[in-house]
Amino acid sequence: MLTYALRRLILAIPTLLFIALVIFALLEFAPGDPTAQIPLTVPPEVKAQMREALGLGEPSHIRFGLWLWQFFIIEPLVWIDHALGSTWAEGEARVISWQTRAPVMDTVVERLPQTLWVVGMAYVVGVLIALPIGIYSAYRQYSVFDQMGTFITMVGYSVPPFFSGVVVIMIFAVQLELLPSIYDTTHVVTDWNSLKVQFQQMIMPVMVLALQTTAMISRFMRSAMLEALSQDYVRTARAKGLSEWSVVMVHGLRNSMIPVVTVIALGLPQVFGGAIITEQIFGVNGLGQLLISSIAANDLPMVQTVTFMLAVLIVLFNIIADLLYGALDPRIRYD
Amino acid sequence: MTERALPPPRSPWRDLWQDFTRHRGALLGAIVFTLITLAVFLGPFIWPIDAGFIDPRIRNQGPSWAHPFGTDQLGRDTLARVLSGGRISITVGLTAMALSLGLGTLIGVLAGVIRWLDGPLMRLTDLFLSLPLLPLLLVMVMLFREALSATFGPEAGIFLLIVAAIGLTSWMATARVVRAEVLALKERDFILAARSIGTPNAALVTRHILPNVLSPILVSATLGIANAIITESALSFLGLGFPPDFPTWGRLLNDATIYISDYPERVIWPGVAISLTVLSVNYMGDGLRDALDPRGRR
Numbered sequence: 001m002l003t004y005a006l007r008r009l010i011l012a013i014p015t016l017l018f019i020a021l022v023i024f025a026l027l028e029f030a031p032g033d034p035t036a037q038i039p040l041t042v043p044p045e046v047k048a049q050m051r052e053a054l055g056l057g058e059p060s061h062i063r064f065g066l067w068l069w070q071f072f073i074i075e076p077l078v079w080i081d082h083a084l085g086s087t088w089a090e091g092e093a094r095v096i097s098w099q100t101r102a103p104v105m106d107t108v109v110e111r112l113p114q115t116l117w118v119v120g121m122a123y124v125v126g127v128l129i130a131l132p133i134g135i136y137s138a139y140r141q142y143s144v145f146d147q148m149g150t151f152i153t154m155v156g157y158s159v160p161p162f163f164s165g166v167v168v169i170m171i172f173a174v175q176l177e178l179l180p181s182i183y184d185t186t187h188v189v190t191d192w193n194s195l196k197v198q199f200q201q202m203i204m205p206v207m208v209l210a211l212q213t214t215a216m217i218s219r220f221m222r223s224a225m226l227e228a229l230s231q232d233y234v235r236t237a238r239a240k241g242l243s244e245w246s247v248v249m250v251h252g253l254r255n256s257m258i259p260v261v262t263v264i265a266l267g268l269p270q271v272f273g274g275a276i277i278t279e280q281i282f283g284v285n286g287l288g289q290l291l292i293s294s295i296a297a298n299d300l301p302m303v304q305t306v307t308f309m310l311a312v313l314i315v316l317f318n319i320i321a322d323l324l325y326g327a328l329d330p331r332i333r334y335d
Numbered sequence: 336m337t338e339r340a341l342p343p344p345r346s347p348w349r350d351l352w353q354d355f356t357r358h359r360g361a362l363l364g365a366i367v368f369t370l371i372t373l374a375v376f377l378g379p380f381i382w383p384i385d386a387g388f389i390d391p392r393i394r395n396q397g398p399s400w401a402h403p404f405g406t407d408q409l410g411r412d413t414l415a416r417v418l419s420g421g422r423i424s425i426t427v428g429l430t431a432m433a434l435s436l437g438l439g440t441l442i443g444v445l446a447g448v449i450r451w452l453d454g455p456l457m458r459l460t461d462l463f464l465s466l467p468l469l470p471l472l473l474v475m476v477m478l479f480r481e482a483l484s485a486t487f488g489p490e491a492g493i494f495l496l497i498v499a500a501i502g503l504t505s506w507m508a509t510a511r512v513v514r515a516e517v518l519a520l521k522e523r524d525f526i527l528a529a530r531s532i533g534t535p536n537a538a539l540v541t542r543h544i545l546p547n548v549l550s551p552i553l554v555s556a557t558l559g560i561a562n563a564i565i566t567e568s569a570l571s572f573l574g575l576g577f578p579p580d581f582p583t584w585g586r587l588l589n590d591a592t593i594y595i596s597d598y599p600e601r602v603i604w605p606g607v608a609i610s611l612t613v614l615s616v617n618y619m620g621d622g623l624r625d626a627l628d629p630r631g632r633r
Binding site for chain 1: 360461462465466467468469470471473474475477478561565568569572573575585588591592595596599602606609610613614617618621
């Protein structure tokens with residue numbers, strides 16, 4: 001198991017390098033010049049100096065290597081310095097945003113908590129709602145509950161977040177005036193009252209993201225549970241006179257959770273993609289919003305770094321899903 | 336000795352059609368999708384108002400007989416705009432689906448038939464699967480929009496860009512399914528028989544393998560349409576899709592959200608159009624999958 005985990009982690013390195021190369025190449029070979037917006041009255045030698053300052057003077061492969069070096073060596077060193085108070089990264093050049101002229105990672109670290117709060121919360125809520133729905137739908141297949149559940153999850157699966165988000169704003173913020181339509185990220189929780197405000201402003205983004213998660217996972221849960229409940233060991237368990245609860249929740253659920261857990265792990269990066277849109281609708285200034293605004297401002301180092309971090313997330317959760325599969329199903333051996 | 340009449344041979348397509356129509360949701364989905372497609376493409380003949388016609392005298396009107404969906408802030412007819420937006424959205428969906436299917440089938444068949452290509456092509460598929468797609472699409476649109484608009488004109492340029500971007504980033508699932516089917520098919524006796532009479536590889540693929548992998552391709556086709564329509568709308572919604580003069584459903588939704596506190600009903604039309612189309616396509620896919628599942632065959 002450990003050797004398998006190590007092998008997967010080592011194999012992830014070429015994958016990540018390839019992804020970094022794809023992202024870099026896309027930005028590099030795209031038509032359009034980052035200094036094209038500069039007015040024509042600026043003399044060419046000043047323009048050349050500006051390109052130099054942006055780090056554009058070097059040939060592509062050197063800049064790619066430099067970015068790799070900065071992202072993989074310098075940035076972790078900065079973190080270590082923060083944690084231990086050492087000075088290894090002092091004076092080293094970090095990945096600098098063209099927009100703010102500050103290190104990209106500082107901005108990312110600023111924005112990350114908002115995204116993690118909203119996305120993480122939505123995912124937990126979504127999974128907690130999805131599992132019981134899926135289990136009960138499978139247990140009472142073709143019942144009214146199952147038919148309704150299947151229909152509602154299908155709708156939730158089909159309605160894109162940019163529509164469901166706008167609809168909940170329309171209902172809860174415009175018509176009922178219950179919840180704020182814009183997420184206030186400067187809000188600080190100090191007492192019960194401010195906690196309530198924080199809770200209220202999180203309801204809508206979490207609801208929109210959780211709808212998608214619920215729809216996706218409860219569909220998987222239902223079909224996995226149906227598969228498990230038709231197995232012989234379930235009939236044996238019933239024949240032994242076990243209670244329905246332990247037949248379904250112990251014999252059925254434990255076996256059907258194996259594929260569902262992997263789907264849960266694999267779905268998380270996808271939710272980050274959905275968060276880009278949700279953050280845009282509700283004005284949460286998280287990673288997704290950062291990505292959109294830096295795309296609009298042509299801030300290539302920022303775009304490159306944030307996109308790559310999302311890719312790291314996907315690769316990481318792929319590995320986690322694979323390892324979970326082995327841990328949950330004793331029949332799978334990785335030796 | 337009398338000759339017993341054999342029952343007529345059952346065509347697999349008839350079987351498929353019967354199973355498909357037995358699935359009520361799938362049938363309803365197919366009907367709704369056909370209706371939406373027809374309405375959108377025949378729209379200009381039924382509803383003659385031009386989508387771009389500006390009439391400042393009738394700005395911001397609610398639904399009426401002259402304008403069943405109301406009018407927008409410039410006095411343009413919302414029904415006409417939804418219809419013409421759907422024309423672009425559905426065309427993008429179908430074209431991008433065709434591109435991703437073609438690419439996915441090509442890669443899947445190549446990987447399944449030619450042994451030494453299997454490893455590299457499947458690694459490539461895995462690599463593509465771990466790319467963050469929505470951010471990459473946004474970046475692609477941002478970088479190539481102006482260059483393509485300048486070469487092919489604003490509408491055709493963006494159309495090409497979005498179709499190519501969606502097609503190039505969504506072929507992986509098809510490739511995997513097709514490869515698995517081809518690998519299973521290769522072990523079957525009829526392939527061996529075809530090979531033994533000297534069928535060349537190309538004919539083997541087109542005559543024997545492709546017709547037999549058609550069913551998983553059909554299922555991924557429906558998923559592909561839904562995915563392409565949602566992706567295009569998401570891009571347009573984020574302002575990185577079609578320019579404002581070409582109202583796609585996502586763009587209309589984006590335009591309407593600005594006026595949400597004054598005219599909330601304007602958001603509904605494009606949103607419902609997207610959701611209904613995707614829902615009907617998903618139901619079709621569900622029904623097809625059930626109909627094609629050999630375990631459900633009676």
